[in-house]
Amino acid sequence: MIATRKIGSTFADLFLYGATFLLLFVSCKKDRETPVELPAKQSLNAKVEGGELLLEVTKKTDEYIFNFEKGSVNVPLQNISKIDAELARWRTELTFSDGSKLAIPTKGTSLDYIVENIKINPSGYNPLAASVDVGLPTYGRVKVIVHGKQGKQGTISHLCTSETQRQRIPILGLYADYNNVVDLIFTDREGNERGKTTLHIQTAALNVQDFPRWKIVKAQTGKMEPGVNLVHYPGRSEADVSLPYMVDQEGELRWLLQFKSSPDLKRLSYSIGLKRTKNGTFIAGDQAQQRVVEIDMFGNLKREWDLAKLGFGFHHEITEAANGNFLITVTKTAARLVNGEPRINDFIIELNPQTGALVNEWDLAKQLDTARYVKPDGITPPAFSQTANNWAHNNSIAEIGDDLLATLRYQGIVRFNRAGQAQWMISPHKFWGANYQSLLLKPVAEDGTAITDPAVINGDASSAGFDWPWGPHTPVALSEDRILVFDNGYNRSWIPNFGSGANNYSRVVEYKIDRTKKTVQQLWSYGKERGGSAFSQALSGVQYLSQTGNVLFFPGMGVKTSIGTGGRVMEIDPKTKEVLFELEIATSSGTAFHRVTRIPLYPANL
Incomplete structure (x- = not known):
């Protein structure tokens, strides 16, 4: 029994030894058959994967030095059997001593080869746009430069x-109707230039019926806010x-969307x-x-x-809130006056664009007095007259701090919180009932003097340093206590604009609000x-221009210009009240625009 155990143990030991030897033999053979990855090759491949360009190769006594945009890689001569540079295609192919190959993006000569396809007006709705398909040598970005007709001033880059x-x-x-010169500059991820190619894109003449005319x-x-003027033209009528369309600082048309060609948007009536x-x-x-619709720069829905x-x-208005939701001025289909008649233009909603869900609903009739109503005077056109149904005519919505700021043609300016509670109102005190007196701000002149004249307080008159906003539009919150607004001058001082004794003018005005003292001071206008x-009885607006601190002031309807009736766009330095830019626009209907917006033509994230 003991002998048997010894024999079995010896056999097991011999078997284990043999198996171990076999495994070691196979393992060593496998190692000899698998090529060892060269460290230099790994370093070169890391540069390729990182999107760097090879700039040059230097041959030394015992090594190659590959110089890239962000450093170099040293490779022993014996590791490389062949270097084949193809600079016209911005590439270099290496053949290593083990027979493997690596293509390295390389700083080359002409970049013309990267352009694969050019399509003018790719959507069919923007004839002053094109798309260019490119295949780049490696990872990187492209800077577009559309050269101006007269040089740098009209040049647009992105x-x-x-x-x-x-x-x-x-x-x-x-x-339009021009052989445009366009540079495509190939850059690294940080925007540093690597090379460029130049395109010539010939556009056709435009054929737009009854298009507005304009004059700079x-x-x-040198003093103006950069960008182009986006003109929100409603068409020949609201129907x-x-x-x-966009007009640059030289008065050249640079962009437009012809929605009539779009099956999805051919009836679009976008108001502001x-x-x-x-x-x-x-x-x-x-x-x-x-x-509500969302469209891209080419006009695609x-x-x-x-x-x-x-x-x-x-x-009227939709705007994107700070939280990404949409704030929209609406009419609630089911809303009724006390007498059962429908009411319009007096609701605001917050919509979540991701889910389409209604987040908030604010009824202005619960905050303000629907009975504050001035009967038609028989002079103001019916389309612009207050009615019992259209008692408020809310035409704009904006944010101020955590609250909302709304303008109402017939009631003034109101700030209210998200619980729907009015915080203050800027409005002539006349016709407001006792329940609303605590919300009305008291007027203060530009020189800081409190105004005590009942005629000014009630809106029957104005003073040298203060006036109320009449039929206001586009409130802009500059801070918690300062706002800009377009004062249309709608029936200013309760006098019909087209009646005898009217003094018609519109203003941009800045107000300062002191919530503790419940005052509103006019700072400038x-x-x-x-x-x-x-002067524009309706429509129109203002925009604060953040880079310069200037203000865009744009009355848009019925304005008398040197080329006809329409609108006027002015950029003003509020410190000096100097007009830095002025654009006249005339249309056959007399309505040039609802609003104008100074913006970069390209959005930053395109």
């Missing part, structure tokens, strides 16, 4: 955000399809116009189909939201000195 090797480059800002009156470009979102798209309300299904109809040449 560094695209995409970093992939294959890209579709958006070309925006082409001139003044342009001090016509909207036709937005397009609003650029944080994503670089545009949003707009559509009065014709009671919806990206998304839409049905307001009618939620029980609302769109009017501009427009009264322009009289009827800058």
Whole structure:
């Protein structure tokens, strides 16, 4: 029994020894058959994967030095059997001593080869745009430069955000009926130039029926806010399809969307116009189909939201809130006055664009007095007269701090919190009942003097340093206690604009609010000195220009200009009240625009 155990143990030991030897033999043989990855090859491949360009190769006594954009790689001579540079295609092919190969993107000569396809007006709705398909040597970005007709002043440039090797480059800002010169500059991820190619893109002449006419009156470009002027033209009438376009600082047309060609947007009636979102798209309300639409720079419909299904109809304004939701001025289909009659233009909603869900609903009739109503005077056109149904005519919505700021043609300016509680009102005190007196701010003149004249307080008169906003539009919150607003001068001092004794003018005005003292001080204004040449009874607006601190002031309807009736766009330095830029626009209808927006032509994230 003992002997048997010894024999078994010895056999087991011999078997284990043999198996171990066999495994070691096979393992060593496998190692000899698997090529060892060269450290230098790994370093070179890391440069390729990182999107760097090879700049040059230097041969030393015992090594090659590969110089890249961000450092070099040293490779022993014996590791490389062949270097084949193809600079016309921006590449170098290495053959290693083990027979493997590596293609390295390399700083080359001409970049003309990267352009694969050019398509003018790719959507069919923007004839002053194109798309260019490119195949880049490696990862990187493309900077587009559309050269101006007269040189630098009209030049538009943009560094695209995409970093992939294959890209579709958006070309925006082409001139109509012109052989446009466009540079495509290939850069690294940080925007440093690597090389460029130049394109010539010939556009056709435009054929737009009854298109607005315009004239540059003044342009001090060195003092102006950069960008183009996006004109929100409603078409020949409110029933016509909207036709937005952009005019540069030289008065050249650089962009437009012809929605009549779009099956999705051919009836678009967007009221105040397009609003650029944080994503670089545009949003707009559509009065014709009671919806909200999102479109790109080429005019393609990206998304839409049905307001009618939620029980609302769109009017006037949509804006993107700080939280990414949409704030929209609406009419609630089911809303009624006490007498059962429908009421309009007095609801605001907050919509979540991701889910389409209604987040908040604010009824202005619960905050303000629907009975504060001035009967028609028989002079003001019916379309612009207050009615019992249209008692408020809310035409704008904005944010101020955590609250909301609304303008109402017939009631003034109101700040209210998200619980729907009014915080203060800027409005002539006349006709407001006792329940609303605590909300009314008391007027203070520009020199800081409290105004005690009942005629001014009630709006029957104005003083040298203060006036109320009449039929206001586009409130802009500069801070918690300062706002800009367009004062249309609608029936100023209760006198019909087209009756005897009227003094018609519109203004941009800045107010300062002291919530503790419940006062509103006029800080400055501009427009009264322009009289009827800058008067617009309705529509219109203002924009604060953040880079310069200037203000855009744009009366848009019925304005008398040197080329006809329409609107006027003025950029003003509020410190000196100097007009730095002035653009006249005339149309056959007399309505030039709802609003104008100074923006970069390219959105930052395109």
